Amino acid sequence: MRILQVSAEIFPLLKTGGLADVAGALPGALARAGAEVRVLLPGFPALREGLGDAATVAEFHAPWGEPARLLFGHLAALGGQPAYVVEAPALYERPGNPYQDERGHPYADNHRRFALLGFAAARLAEGLDPWWTPGVVHSHDWHAALVNAYLAFSPHRPPVRTVYTVHNLAYQGLCGAQHLHELGLPGQAFAVEGLEFHGQLSFMKAGLFYADHVTTVSPTYAHEIQTPQQGCGLQGLLRRRAAGGSLSGILNGVDQRVWNPAADPLIARRFDAAKLAGKAHCRTALQKEMGLEQRPGPLFGMVSRLAEQKGLPLLVALLPELVARGGQLVTLGSGDAGIEAALREAAAAHPEAVAIRVGYDEALAHRIFAGSDVTLVPSLYEPCGLTQLYGLRYGSLPLVRRVGGLADTVVDCTLEDLVEQKSTGFVFDAFDAGDMRRALRRAFALFARQADWKAVQRRAMAQHFGWDDAAEQYLALYRSLGA
Numbered sequence: 300m301r302i303l304q305v306s307a308e309i310f311p312l313l314k315t316g317g318l319a320d321v322a323g324a325l326p327g328a329l330a331r332a333g334a335e336v337r338v339l340l341p342g343f344p345a346l347r348e349g350l351g352d353a354a355t356v357a358e359f360h361a362p363w364g365e366p367a368r369l370l371f372g373h374l375a376a377l378g379g380q381p382a383y384v385v386e387a388p389a390l391y392e393r394p395g396n397p398y399q400d401e402r403g404h405p406y407a408d409n410h411r412r413f414a415l416l417g418f419a420a421a422r423l424a425e426g427l428d429p430w431w432t433p434g435v436v437h438s439h440d441w442h443a444a445l446v447n448a449y450l451a452f453s454p455h456r457p458p459v460r461t462v463y464t465v466h467n468l469a470y471q472g473l474c475g476a477q478h479l480h481e482l483g484l485p486g487q488a489f490a491v492e493g494l495e496f497h498g499q500l501s502f503m504k505a506g507l508f509y510a511d512h513v514t515t516v517s518p519t520y521a522h523e524i525q526t527p528q529q530g531c532g533l534q535g536l537l538r539r540r541a542a543g544g545s546l547s548g549i550l551n552g553v554d555q556r557v558w559n560p561a562a563d564p565l566i567a568r569r570f571d572a573a574k575l576a577g578k579a580h581c582r583t584a585l586q587k588e589m590g591l592e593q594r595p596g597p598l599f600g601m602v603s604r605l606a607e608q609k610g611l612p613l614l615v616a617l618l619p620e621l622v623a624r625g626g627q628l629v630t631l632g633s634g635d636a637g638i639e640a641a642l643r644e645a646a647a648a649h650p651e652a653v654a655i656r657v658g659y660d661e662a663l664a665h666r667i668f669a670g671s672d673v674t675l676v677p678s679l680y681e682p683c684g685l686t687q688l689y690g691l692r693y694g695s696l697p698l699v700r701r702v703g704g705l706a707d708t709v710v711d712c713t714l715e716d717l718v719e720q721k722s723t724g725f726v727f728d729a730f731d732a733g734d735m736r737r738a739l740r741r742a743f744a745l746f747a748r749q750a751d752w753k754a755v756q757r758r759a760m761a762q763h764f765g766w767d768d769a770a771e772q773y774l775a776l777y778r779s780l781g782a
Contacts, residue, residue, distance in 0.1 A: 300774070300782055302329060303433035305339045305420045307397055307413065307442035310557075311376050312349040314661075315396055316604070317551070317685045318440055318466050321516070324554035326380055328770035337431065338374075339383045339423065341416045341442075342391040350384050351375050356428045361415050362483025365389070369419060369427060383428075385419045410474035413502065414482045417445030424450060424459040435782045437462045437773075441472030444506035445482070448494060451509040452485055460780040462773075463506030464514045467682050468524050468531045469608075472502030496532070507536055511780050513546045514773075516683035517704030521548030529680055549773060550707055551683040552766035553692055558665075560693050560760075565662045566669040570694075572760040575753065578669065578694055585670025589629050589654035596625030597746040600671030600695060602664045602686050605634035605642070610677030610700065615641045616732045617739060618653065624743055627652045629667055631660065668693040673742050679730050681705050687724070688764050694756045697724035698738055708764065712741050712755060723759040 308314055310323035326336040340346045347353075353372040360366055368386040373379045385391075390412045395401045398409065406412065419427075420443065424436055436459055438446050447461050476499060479489050489495050494504050507513055515521045523529040525538045525546075540546040560578070561571040567584035570577025586593055599621065603609045614628075615638065621628060622645075630642055639657060646653040656663060668674065674690030676699045683704030687697035691708070699705035710716055711726035727738040745752050 300333075300435065300777060301335045301431065301433045302435045302437060302777065303337055303339055303420060303423060304437050304439070305416065305443040305446060306439040307341055307416065309338065309340060309346070309374075309377070311661075312374065313343055313345040313397065315398070317683070320554065320685055321466070321551055322439060323377060324552065324766045325770065325773070327378065328552070328766035329773065331767065332770045332774055334774060337381045337383060337433070339385070339416070339420050341397070341412065342370075342384050342386040342388070343397055344392055347384055347386065347391075349374050349376055350382060353384070356383070359419075359422060359427065361387075361411070361418060363411065363481050365411070365415075367415060367419070369423075371428065383419070383423065385415060387415060390415060409472075410478050410482065410500070410502075413442040413472065414445050416443055417447075417505070418449055418483065420446035421449035421453065424457045425453060425455065426457070432457070433459060435460050435462060435777045435780075437464065438506060438510070439464050440466045441470060441502040441506070444472065444502045446505075447509035448484060448488060448505040452488065460777065460782045461510045462512050462514060462776065462780070463510035464516065465503070465506070465524070465682070466516055468503070468529070468533065469680075471496070471504075471531065473499045474502075476500055504533070504536070507533060507540065511545065512776060513537075513540050514776070515546075515548045516551045517707050518548035518550065519706045520682045520703040521546060523680070523703060547776070549769055549776075550704060550764065551685060551688070552769045553685070553688045553764050555765055558689050558692050560669055563665055563669065565665040567666065570669075572694070572757040575694065575756065581666065581669040582672070585629065585666055586627070588666065589656075590650060591627050591629070591654055592651035594625065594627065594651075596627065597672040597742060598670065599626055599628045599673045599675055599698075600667040600690075601628070601630045601632070601675040602667055603630075603632045603676070605630075605632045605638040607635070608679050610675075610679060610730070610735075611635070611638045613677050613730070613732050613735045614675060615645075617736055618645050620736065621739060622649050622652045626743070628654070629671065630655045631658075631663055631667055633657050633659070668695050671695045672746065673698050673725070676700070676705055677727070677735050678702060678705065684708070691723060691759045691762050691764070694760045696742070696755060696759055698742055699724060699726055700730060700735075701726050701728050708762075712745055717751065717755070720754075720758065722755050723762060
């Protein structure tokens, strides 16, 4: 089975969030399961530079006339993964991150930059590379979604099946309706039964409406996005897809080559569930690195965008109590200026107990999971979440809200689940400080009973959320579509 995976970023070459982790791990897992997989990426400098043995497959023009080249080679950083890169320097070789300029403003021509990615994927399905044609085009998030519309309106629709994965429904890739013909799409595409969304063009809807099958990154999120609370205005369409059997949730996994405390070169000392002494050493090293006092209370870690969606207002409200109880907090991330300021103020007031590192540092993220006792993910909504999976893997018990993939992966430390040996973390329901406070109290209470804590810790580390399981589910889906 030939599968083309299409995404805007891929770990370890270019990462702004969890999408890159998925794009970096899923192709390899599919290949291990017997599929022939290639990835298609935009020509951002980090991705272009990571493409070894690059050769030009074809030259083509975007629908608006801009020239582009399709390169093929291998990504050494991903073990030689075969890959295509769309080379269009005027669109992709810019400062800032892939989506925004240096001042944090979205690029005004993002509709062109990511339409070209989808257009190139459609051309590949139509035979742009005479040596390789996919049987399945699997696109990820709004950046790659337009491939589904291009294929739907192709004058010679190729015999290819399409799967579209929603990683976060809140980011839809909206642009003005006037760009429709510029992007090479016919007038009938601008309709409620198409790309129109409140008078604008929605790249997201190209995937949701035109793909043969839509997946999300956890079973619970697949149900949640059918509700007004989390459907972002698209719940009606998603309910129809679900009723027709073409919407499902497949839980993301953990790339165990990258996230493995027994072999991680980025942490102070390696450890596993049978030998937890190394984790205690990582805890001491993290406290020292972040300038925290060596104290016995639980050390909480959070690696996250600093945004309301991630539950930061709840954490800020409860931080004085967390410190008063003898806890400590390490945060890594960036985002909302007000939240950053509140965390900086807390760190200044309690330098022995609170530390914040603004930005993203992959190595420090590993050290936080290895050294912390609790991983905080108190999200308003969370399609899947990866940090709670990393926390489980590193024996940092997740404290999460019962939503999306968090609900699918963490079992609360209730008395009955402790007795039945099912508990792996701490879960609360309502998005308010009172409910989260009770989960924090459970964490402090269990931490005071170290024998029970270590039993839960070992059980958490024994959880299996590998990509091989997810790959088998995706392959079964591709086959069910006739690929």
